[in-house]
Amino acid sequence: MKILITGGAGFIGVNLAHYLLKQKKDELIILDNLSRPGSEKNLAWLQKIYPHFKFIPADVRDYQAVVSSVKKIDLIYHLAAQVAVTTSVMDPITDFEVNVRGTLNLLEVVRKENPEAVFIFSSTNKVYGGLQNLTLSEKVGRYFLTGFPKGISETMNLDFYSPYGCSKGAADQYVRDYSRIYGLKTMVFRQSCIYGPHQSGNEDQGWITYIMLCALSGNEFTIYGDGKQVRDILFVDDLISAFESGIRKANTLKGEVFNLGGGKDNILSLLELIAWLEEHLKTKVRYKFSRWRPGDQRVYISDIRKAQKELDWQILIPKEKGLRKLLSWLKENR
Numbered sequence: 339m340k341i342l343i344t345g346g347a348g349f350i351g352v353n354l355a356h357y358l359l360k361q362k363k364d365e366l367i368i369l370d371n372l373s374r375p376g377s378e379k380n381l382a383w384l385q386k387i388y389p390h391f392k393f394i395p396a397d398v399r400d401y402q403a404v405v406s407s408v409k410k411i412d413l414i415y416h417l418a419a420q421v422a423v424t425t426s427v428m429d430p431i432t433d434f435e436v437n438v439r440g441t442l443n444l445l446e447v448v449r450k451e452n453p454e455a456v457f458i459f460s461s462t463n464k465v466y467g468g469l470q471n472l473t474l475s476e477k478v479g480r481y482f483l484t485g486f487p488k489g490i491s492e493t494m495n496l497d498f499y500s501p502y503g504c505s506k507g508a509a510d511q512y513v514r515d516y517s518r519i520y521g522l523k524t525m526v527f528r529q530s531c532i533y534g535p536h537q538s539g540n541e542d543q544g545w546i547t548y549i550m551l552c553a554l555s556g557n558e559f560t561i562y563g564d565g566k567q568v569r570d571i572l573f574v575d576d577l578i579s580a581f582e583s584g585i586r587k588a589n590t591l592k593g594e595v596f597n598l599g600g601g602k603d604n605i606l607s608l609l610e611l612i613a614w615l616e617e618h619l620k621t622k623v624r625y626k627f628s629r630w631r632p633g634d635q636r637v638y639i640s641d642i643r644k645a646q647k648e649l650d651w652q653i654l655i656p657k658e659k660g661l662r663k664l665l666s667w668l669k670e671n672r
C-alpha cells in the first residue's frame with residue numbers, strides 16, 4: 339500500500355510512521371510543515387532509522403501541495419492540525435484555516451482524484467464541549483461524572499467549545515459527511531488524552547509529558563483549575579492498533595465515529611499524576627494554581643465500548659504500564 343500521514347512528524351504521526359516503517363510492507367509518505375516545535379527532531383530521528391521514506395515539507399492549507407501528495411495513495415492518516423486550545427483562542431483564523439480548510443482540501447482531493455482511498459481522521463473529545471451541564475461529584479484528588487459510569491459515548495450531543503473545538507468539530511463533521519454524501523471510506527476517531535514517547539509536551543498540549551518533564555527537571559509548573567480534572571489516558575501504541583482495526587474493516591465501518599481513550603479503567607487526574615511522580619521519583623513536584631482556562635473539561639472519560647466491539651479492539655498498555663514506559667523514555671531522551 340501507499341500510505342500518506344499528514345502531520346507525520348508530530349507525536350502521534352512519528353509513532354505511527356515508526357510502526358509502519360518497521361514492518362517494511364508499505365510505501366510511506368509524510369507531509370508536515372514542521373510548525374510544531376520538536377517535529378524536526380522527530381523527523382530527524384525517523385530519517386536516521388529509515389532513510390528511504392519520502393518527506394514532503396508542505397502545508398495542508400496549500401491545495402496544490404495536497405493534490406500532488408494525495409494522488410495514487412491507498413490510505414491517508416490525517417493528523418496534521420493546530421492542536422492547542424490556547425493557541426486557537428489567540429489566533430482563531432489560523433486555527434480555522436489549518437483545521438477546517440486543511441481537512442477540506444484533503445477530502446476534496448480524495449473525492450476528485452482518489453475516492454477508493456481509506457481516510458482516517460484524528461478528531462478530539464473537545465467536540466463534546468465543556469460538559470458543564472452534567473452532574474459532577476468530587477472526591478479527594480478527582481472529579482467523577484455521576485450519570486455516566488461508562489464514560490461519554492458517541493451519542494452525546496456535539497457542543498463545540500473554543501475555536502479549537504469548533505474547527506476540529508467542523509472537520510470531524512466534514513469527514514463523516516464525505517462518507518455519507520460521496521461514499522468515501524472515511525472514519526473519525528475522537529481521541530481523548532493520548533500519551534507516549536516523542537510528544538513535545540508543553541503547557542498547552544501534552545500535559546502528561548509536560549508534568550513529567552517538569553518533575554524530572556525540578557521546574558515549577560502551573561495547574562489551571564484545581565488539579566482534580568480527570569482524563570482517560572491511552573498509550574499511543576493502543577491508538578495505532580485501533581486505527582489498524584478500523585482500516586481492516588473500512589468497507590463496513592466507513593462513515594463511523596469512535597470515541598477512543600483509555601476508558602473508565604485508565605483515568606487520571608493532574609493531582610494523581612503528581613502523587614504518582616512523587617512516589618516514583620522520590621522527590622517533591624513543584625506547582626502552583628491558576629484560573630481555569632476556556633473550554634477546560636472538569637472530567638472527560640471516553641465510553642470505549644463501541645470501539646471495543648466494532649473494531650474488535652482492546653487496550654494492551656494500561657495506565658500504570660504506560661506511565662512507567664513514558665517516564666523511563668523521558669529519563670533517557672529528554
Ligand SMILES: NC(=O)c1ccc[n+]([C@@H]2O[C@H](COP(=O)([O-])OP(=O)(O)OC[C@H]3O[C@@H](n4cnc5c(N)ncnc54)[C@H](O)[C@@H]3O)[C@@H](O)[C@H]2O)c1
Binds near residue numbers: 371374
Ligand atoms: N495528542 C493528543 O492527546 C490528541 C488528542 C485529541 C486529538 N488529537 C489530534 O491528533 C492529531 C495529532 O496530534 P499530535 O498530538 O500528534 O500533535 P502534534 O502537534 O505533535 O502533531 C501535529 C503535526 O502536524 C503538523 N502541522 C501542523 N499544522 C500543519 C499544517 N498546516 N500543515 C502540515 N502540517 C502541519 C505539526 O508540525 C506536527 O508535526 C491532531 O489532529 C490532534 O488534533 C491529539
